[in-house]
Amino acid sequence: xxxxxxxxxxxxxLASTWQGIAxxxxxxxxxxxxxxxxxxxxxxxxxxxxVNLSITLTRVLISFTIAxxxxxxxxxxxxxxxxxxxxxxxxLIITLNIPALVTILLCxxxxxxxxxxxxxxxxxxxxxxxxxxIREGARVVDNDLLNVAKVYKLSLSKTFFKVFLxxxxxxxxxxxxxxxxxxxxxxxxxELLGRSDGVGFALNTLxxxxxxxxxxxxxxxxxxIVLVIxxxxxxxxxxxxxxxxxxxxx
Amino acid sequence: xxxxxITIKDKYYANSTAVVLKDIQFSVxxxxxxxxxxxxxxxxxxxxxxxxxxxxxxxxxxxxxSKALNDCKEYKLGYVFQQPRLMPWLTVNENIQLVLPTAxxxxxxxxxxxxxxxxxxxxxxxxxxxxxxxxxxIARAFAVNPELIxxxxxxxxxxxxxxxxxxxxxxxxxxxxxxxxxxxxHDLSEAIYLADRIIFMSDSPSxxxxxxxxxxxxxxxxxxxxxxxxxAEIMTQYPQIxxxxxxxx
Numbered sequence: 109x110x111x112x113x114x115x116x117x118x119x120x121x122l123a124s125t126w127q128g129i130a131x132x133x134x135x136x137x138x139x140x141x142x143x144x145x146x147x148x149x150x151x152x153x154x155x156x157x158x159v160n161l162s163i164t165l166t167r168v169l170i171s172f173t174i175a176x177x178x179x180x181x182x183x184x185x186x187x188x189x190x191x192x193x194x195x196x197x198x199x200l201i202i203t204l205n206i207p208a209l210v211t212i213l214l215c216x217x218x219x220x221x222x223x224x225x226x227x228x229x230x231x232x233x234x235x236x237x238x239x240x241x242i243r244e245g246a247r248v249v250d251n252d253l254l255n256v257a258k259v260y261k262l263s264l265s266k267t268f269f270k271v272f273l274x275x276x277x278x279x280x281x282x283x284x285x286x287x288x289x290x291x292x293x294x295x296x297x298x299e300l301l302g303r304s305d306g307v308g309f310a311l312n313t314l315x316x317x318x319x320x321x322x323x324x325x326x327x328x329x330x331x332x333i334v335l336v337i338x339x340x341x342x343x344x345x346x347x348x349x350x351x352x353x354x355x356x357x358x
Numbered sequence: 359x360x361x362x363x364i365t366i367k368d369k370y371y372a373n374s375t376a377v378v379l380k381d382i383q384f385s386v387x388x389x390x391x392x393x394x395x396x397x398x399x400x401x402x403x404x405x406x407x408x409x410x411x412x413x414x415x416x417x418x419x420x421x422x423x424s425k426a427l428n429d430c431k432e433y434k435l436g437y438v439f440q441q442p443r444l445m446p447w448l449t450v451n452e453n454i455q456l457v458l459p460t461a462x463x464x465x466x467x468x469x470x471x472x473x474x475x476x477x478x479x480x481x482x483x484x485x486x487x488x489x490x491x492x493x494x495x496i497a498r499a500f501a502v503n504p505e506l507i508x509x510x511x512x513x514x515x516x517x518x519x520x521x522x523x524x525x526x527x528x529x530x531x532x533x534x535x536x537x538x539x540x541x542x543x544h545d546l547s548e549a550i551y552l553a554d555r556i557i558f559m560s561d562s563p564s565x566x567x568x569x570x571x572x573x574x575x576x577x578x579x580x581x582x583x584x585x586x587x588x589x590a591e592i593m594t595q596y597p598q599i600x601x602x603x604x605x606x607x
Contacts (some may be wrong), residue, residue, distance in 0.1 A: 252443050259410050259437045260457040260502065270456055274447040349447075 139321040148325035157310070161329060164307040167295050171230035172288060178231070179238025179287075180280060186239065187246020204236040208294050212301055221302040230294050237290065238283045245279030277349050285342060292334070359388035360433060360505040360538050362409075363421040368563075369404065372414065377563035378404050384557060384566060391532060391539040393549035396559030397602045402542040403440070405564075406508045409540065410437050422506065436499030436507040436537070440514055442491040444483040444498075451479035454498050469497045473527055489520040493527070500531050507537045511544070522580055525551060529577065546592065546600060550585050551578050561602040568596065568604055 123141060130140035139147075151157040186193045186200070212229040219225035249272060257267040299308025307326055314322040362385060369379040378401040386392050396402050407413035409420060411428040420427040427433075444453045454466045470476055473493040483491050492512060499507055509528075513521040529552065532539055543549055549556045550572055558568040570592060574584050596604050 252439070252441065253445060255412050256437075256439075256443050256445075258412060259435060260498075261431070261435075262456065266456070270448065271445060274445065277447075 137320055139324065143321045144324045144328065147319075147321035148328055151322060151325050152329070157326065157329060160305060160307050160310045160326075161333070163305050164295055164299065165333070167227065167230070167299075167306065168288070168291050171227050171234065171295065172284075172291050174227070175231045175234035175238060175287065175291070176280075176284060179235045179283065180242050180276070182235070183239040183242025184246045184276070187243040187249075193243070200236055200239060203232070204240065208233045208297065212294075212298050216302045223303075226295075226298045226303055229298055230291055233294050234287055234291055238287060241279050241283040241286075242276060245276045249275050281342070281345060281349060288337065289334070292330070359536055360422045361388045361424075362386040362427070362506070362538065362540075363419070363424070364409075365419040366405075366408070366415075367418065369401070369408065369413075369415075369418065371404075380563040380565050382564070382566055384569070386538055386540065389536050389538055391541065391552060391554045393541045393543055393553035393556045394559060395543060395546060395549055395556060395600065396564060397561055397600065398544065400559050400561055400602060401564040402559065403510055406437070406510050406540065406542060409506070410435060410508055433506065434502045434504045436502055436504030438492075438495050438499045438507070438509040438512040440510050440512070442483070442488075442495040444491055444494055446483050449480050449482055450475065450486070450494050453483070453494060454501050457498055457502055465501065466497075469501055472531065473497045474523075489516055489524065492516070492524060496524070496528065496531065500535055500537075503535065504537045507532075507535075507539050509539065509541045511542055513543075513548070521548075525580070528552065544600070546589055547581065547585065550574075550588050551580055558596075558599050558604075559602065564602075567602065568599060 127141050130138050148157075182196075186196060208229075211232050215225045215229035215232070219228065253271055253275070254267070257271045262271070295306070296308035296311065299306035300312045301308075303309055307330065311323055311326055314326070364382065364384055364386075366379050366382040368377050368381070370377060382405070384392075394402055394405070404413055408415040408418065409427065415428060422433055444450075445456065448456060450470070451463075451466055454469065455461065458465075466479065467476070470479055473496060475490060475493055475497070478486065478490070483494065486494070496512065499509075512528075513524055516524070525548065541549070541552060546556075553572055556570045556572065557566055558570075559565070560567045572588060574588065578585055592599065598605060
């Protein structure tokens with residue numbers, strides 16, 4: 109069975125199981141697939157699902173970009189300098205273990221219910237996990253290859269972009285993957301707590317009306333977007349990196 | 359071309375008190391091909407690393423054309439390591455381009471033809487055999503038009519025919535480039551085939567125990583009669599020389 113058919117097969121199994129349970133339970137708390145689809149079409153064409161999705165996506169994108177850039181930078185610094193690592197390790201462990209909810213509440217209290225506070229809360233939640241992963245990568249960077257750069261007197265930028273950074277690509281990819289799914293989830297909580305638009309806000313509203321089908325319709329839209337991102341961005345990037353043999357350095 | 363004057367009083371590794379190299383003093387004429395032979399762990403790689411600036415040599419006197427070697431930013435150095443050390447994420451072309459300051463496609467193409475890898479420029483290192491990867495590493499070293507080229511057992515762990523081919527290639531590249539060469543090996547016949555002079559080193563702490571000038575005409579033959587005679591002569595005179603000793607017992 110080709111991978112594509114395998115995936116489709118799993119989806120069909122999942123959908124029919126859902127449908128079966130819905131028929132069996134026969135309650136408005138467990139709507140059937142058809143009702144969810146109906147609700148999806150309604151929210152998509154007549155509600156403001158598109159607006160909410162695009163607002164949430166923008167928030168995800170902005171905080172993802174900021175968190176990745178800062179996280180990669182801090183991770184490299186901590187991975188290459190033992191002294192800085194020792195100094196900041198405790199801080200890293202603390203930030204890793206602060207509950208996301210606490211960061212969000214504090215950001216809203218200190219900076220007000222504004223957009224920048226929302227983004228900041230997400231970024232603070234995400235950075236430590238990126239740092240941890242990139243730091244591991246920077247620690248095991250192949251010194252032999254860096255010595256090649258040194259012997260041939262490569263410029264600093266060439267050494268960084270052509271010799272050092274490519275060794276971190278697998279780590280950056282892994283943390284981007286893990287990061288995106290985490291950020292999605294945190295952004296929703298941030299929206300639920302302090303924004304008046306976005307998917308998180310919409311879900312809260314639907315919850316207040318016990319609109320289960322609506323909640324599931326949003327979830328469906330959400331997952332579809334993640335699948336699109338996975339297939340259009342991450343998979344091609346994976347292939348590109350594997351081509352250069354990052355995973356088994358020669 | 360560059361002439362070398364090397365004086366190493368004693369070399370320690372960082373955070374260690376063990377002496378690696380002791381009282382080493384030798385000069386190399388411009389364009390000379392010098393082979394260094396010594397037992398494993400005798401600090402030959404350390405010596406090359408000091409010459410290339412990878413290992414600290416601030417306490418020593420390393421002169422290239424009478425100027426401190428590692429302060430001199432302009433002089434061009436090629437280094438062929440024991441392992442090819444190619445960037446796995448760059449193609450063959452990109453690996454060679456990496457060490458060049460400007461884009462020089464034609465030069466890379468010529469070099470690849472010289473090392474017998476014409477048409478392989480767009481391959482990634484892992485798509486090439488071990489011997490081919492070493493060819494790329496050699497091409498990379500010669501790409502910079504090196505005044506000094508350091509080779510650290512570059513044909514180690516290759517099968518005999520491949521190694522022989524690569525030696526031939528090295529000879530022709532050295533001839534066309536005219537670089538001064540320092541070649542570390544533990545293979546005496548290889549040294550006699552390639553070098554103008556052989557420096558023998560002792561076990562750690564290493565010092566120079568013997569030097570031989572090989573005045574056989576070039577081109578030489580692998581295992582030719584004259585070459586074998588040289589090897590036999592050295593080995594009868596100093597049977598222990600490859601394990602780092604010139605004493606007779």
